[in-house]
Amino acid sequence: MERSTRQRTAIRNTIEQSERPLAPQEILALAQAEVPQLSLATVYRNLALLQEAGEISTVLLPGDSARYESVHLDHHHHFQCQKCERVFDIPGCVGDLLNSVPRGFVVERHEITLYGTCKGCGPTAKAGGKKRDVSGAATAHSHSHKSHGH
Amino acid sequence: MERSTRQRTAIRNTIEQSERPLAPQEILALAQAEVPQLSLATVYRNLALLQEAGEISTVLLPGDSARYESVHLDHHHHFQCQKCERVFDIPGCVGDLLNSVPRGFVVERHEITLYGTCKGCGPTAKAGGKKRDVSGAATAHSHSHKSHGH
DNA sequence: TCTTTATTGATAATGATTTCGCATTTGCGT
């Protein structure tokens, strides 16, 4: 059966406790604080397991590779900082104003991504600070759990 | 200086005349109707040039590779069919209801992607029809040019 | 504690997309 390993627990906690979607690399870096020798392959293997178990969901952003977050979150969208590249959750939804599609098209799901500057990076230059920092701290929402459906 | 070649013209026309964003492979397939020996490398090289020239823009969808479309289009968003995987333009915008971001965050741009079933695929099974068809015909908007700002 | 086997770590392998290298072709100004 499914065993409880230190690495799996670390990975799960890292995701569950994060206030924003994390990329595999970020998860690796953060979880290594708890399990130093943790391998990226293990992160991927567990992401797959946790996903099958329905504990986490995949967050896909335009032109970027997958990130993961807890499924125990209200319906929300994402904000990616154009400087630090980190992704934050934005609570709420713009509404069902999505009926403007042409005749014959049926919408089942939607994805909204906002781009700009995050709290941490402040309203300075348009861009600049290269690459991600893998750690990160800033928060964007109050982590209100449960109660889906938008 | 910049020369006018048959392949460049074919590529430009293909994109300009398409009613939806096209992936490099799709552009290759469509433009080969005009220039049979066209190479994929040439498509990529010209996409870069046309983009620098400000003629086309990149369309990025969550978890998918880049597509390209003319910049001469009103502000709009995209709809991807979950069956044929083709991407259509959806005119208009849900509005500036994007002020719901947390304090300290500044939104500069947004991206909205709708998922569902397109006109051509009809409201049948949830999914199924594998892979793209590279050609495609269906239309989703009236191609009204110019007049940005949303 | 012993046994079984899920799990891990390290690394090679994939698969897909995009870029390069280079010899050949071809616009385009003269």
Place this chain on the structure above:
DNA sequence: ACGCAAATGCGAAATCATTATCAATAAAGA
């Protein structure tokens, strides 16, 4: 018509995220 640099074709090479290998490790029940 000439000449040269831009542009092309095609295959190799580079990226990159994700997956597969496989020997070694360590949960969990007996």
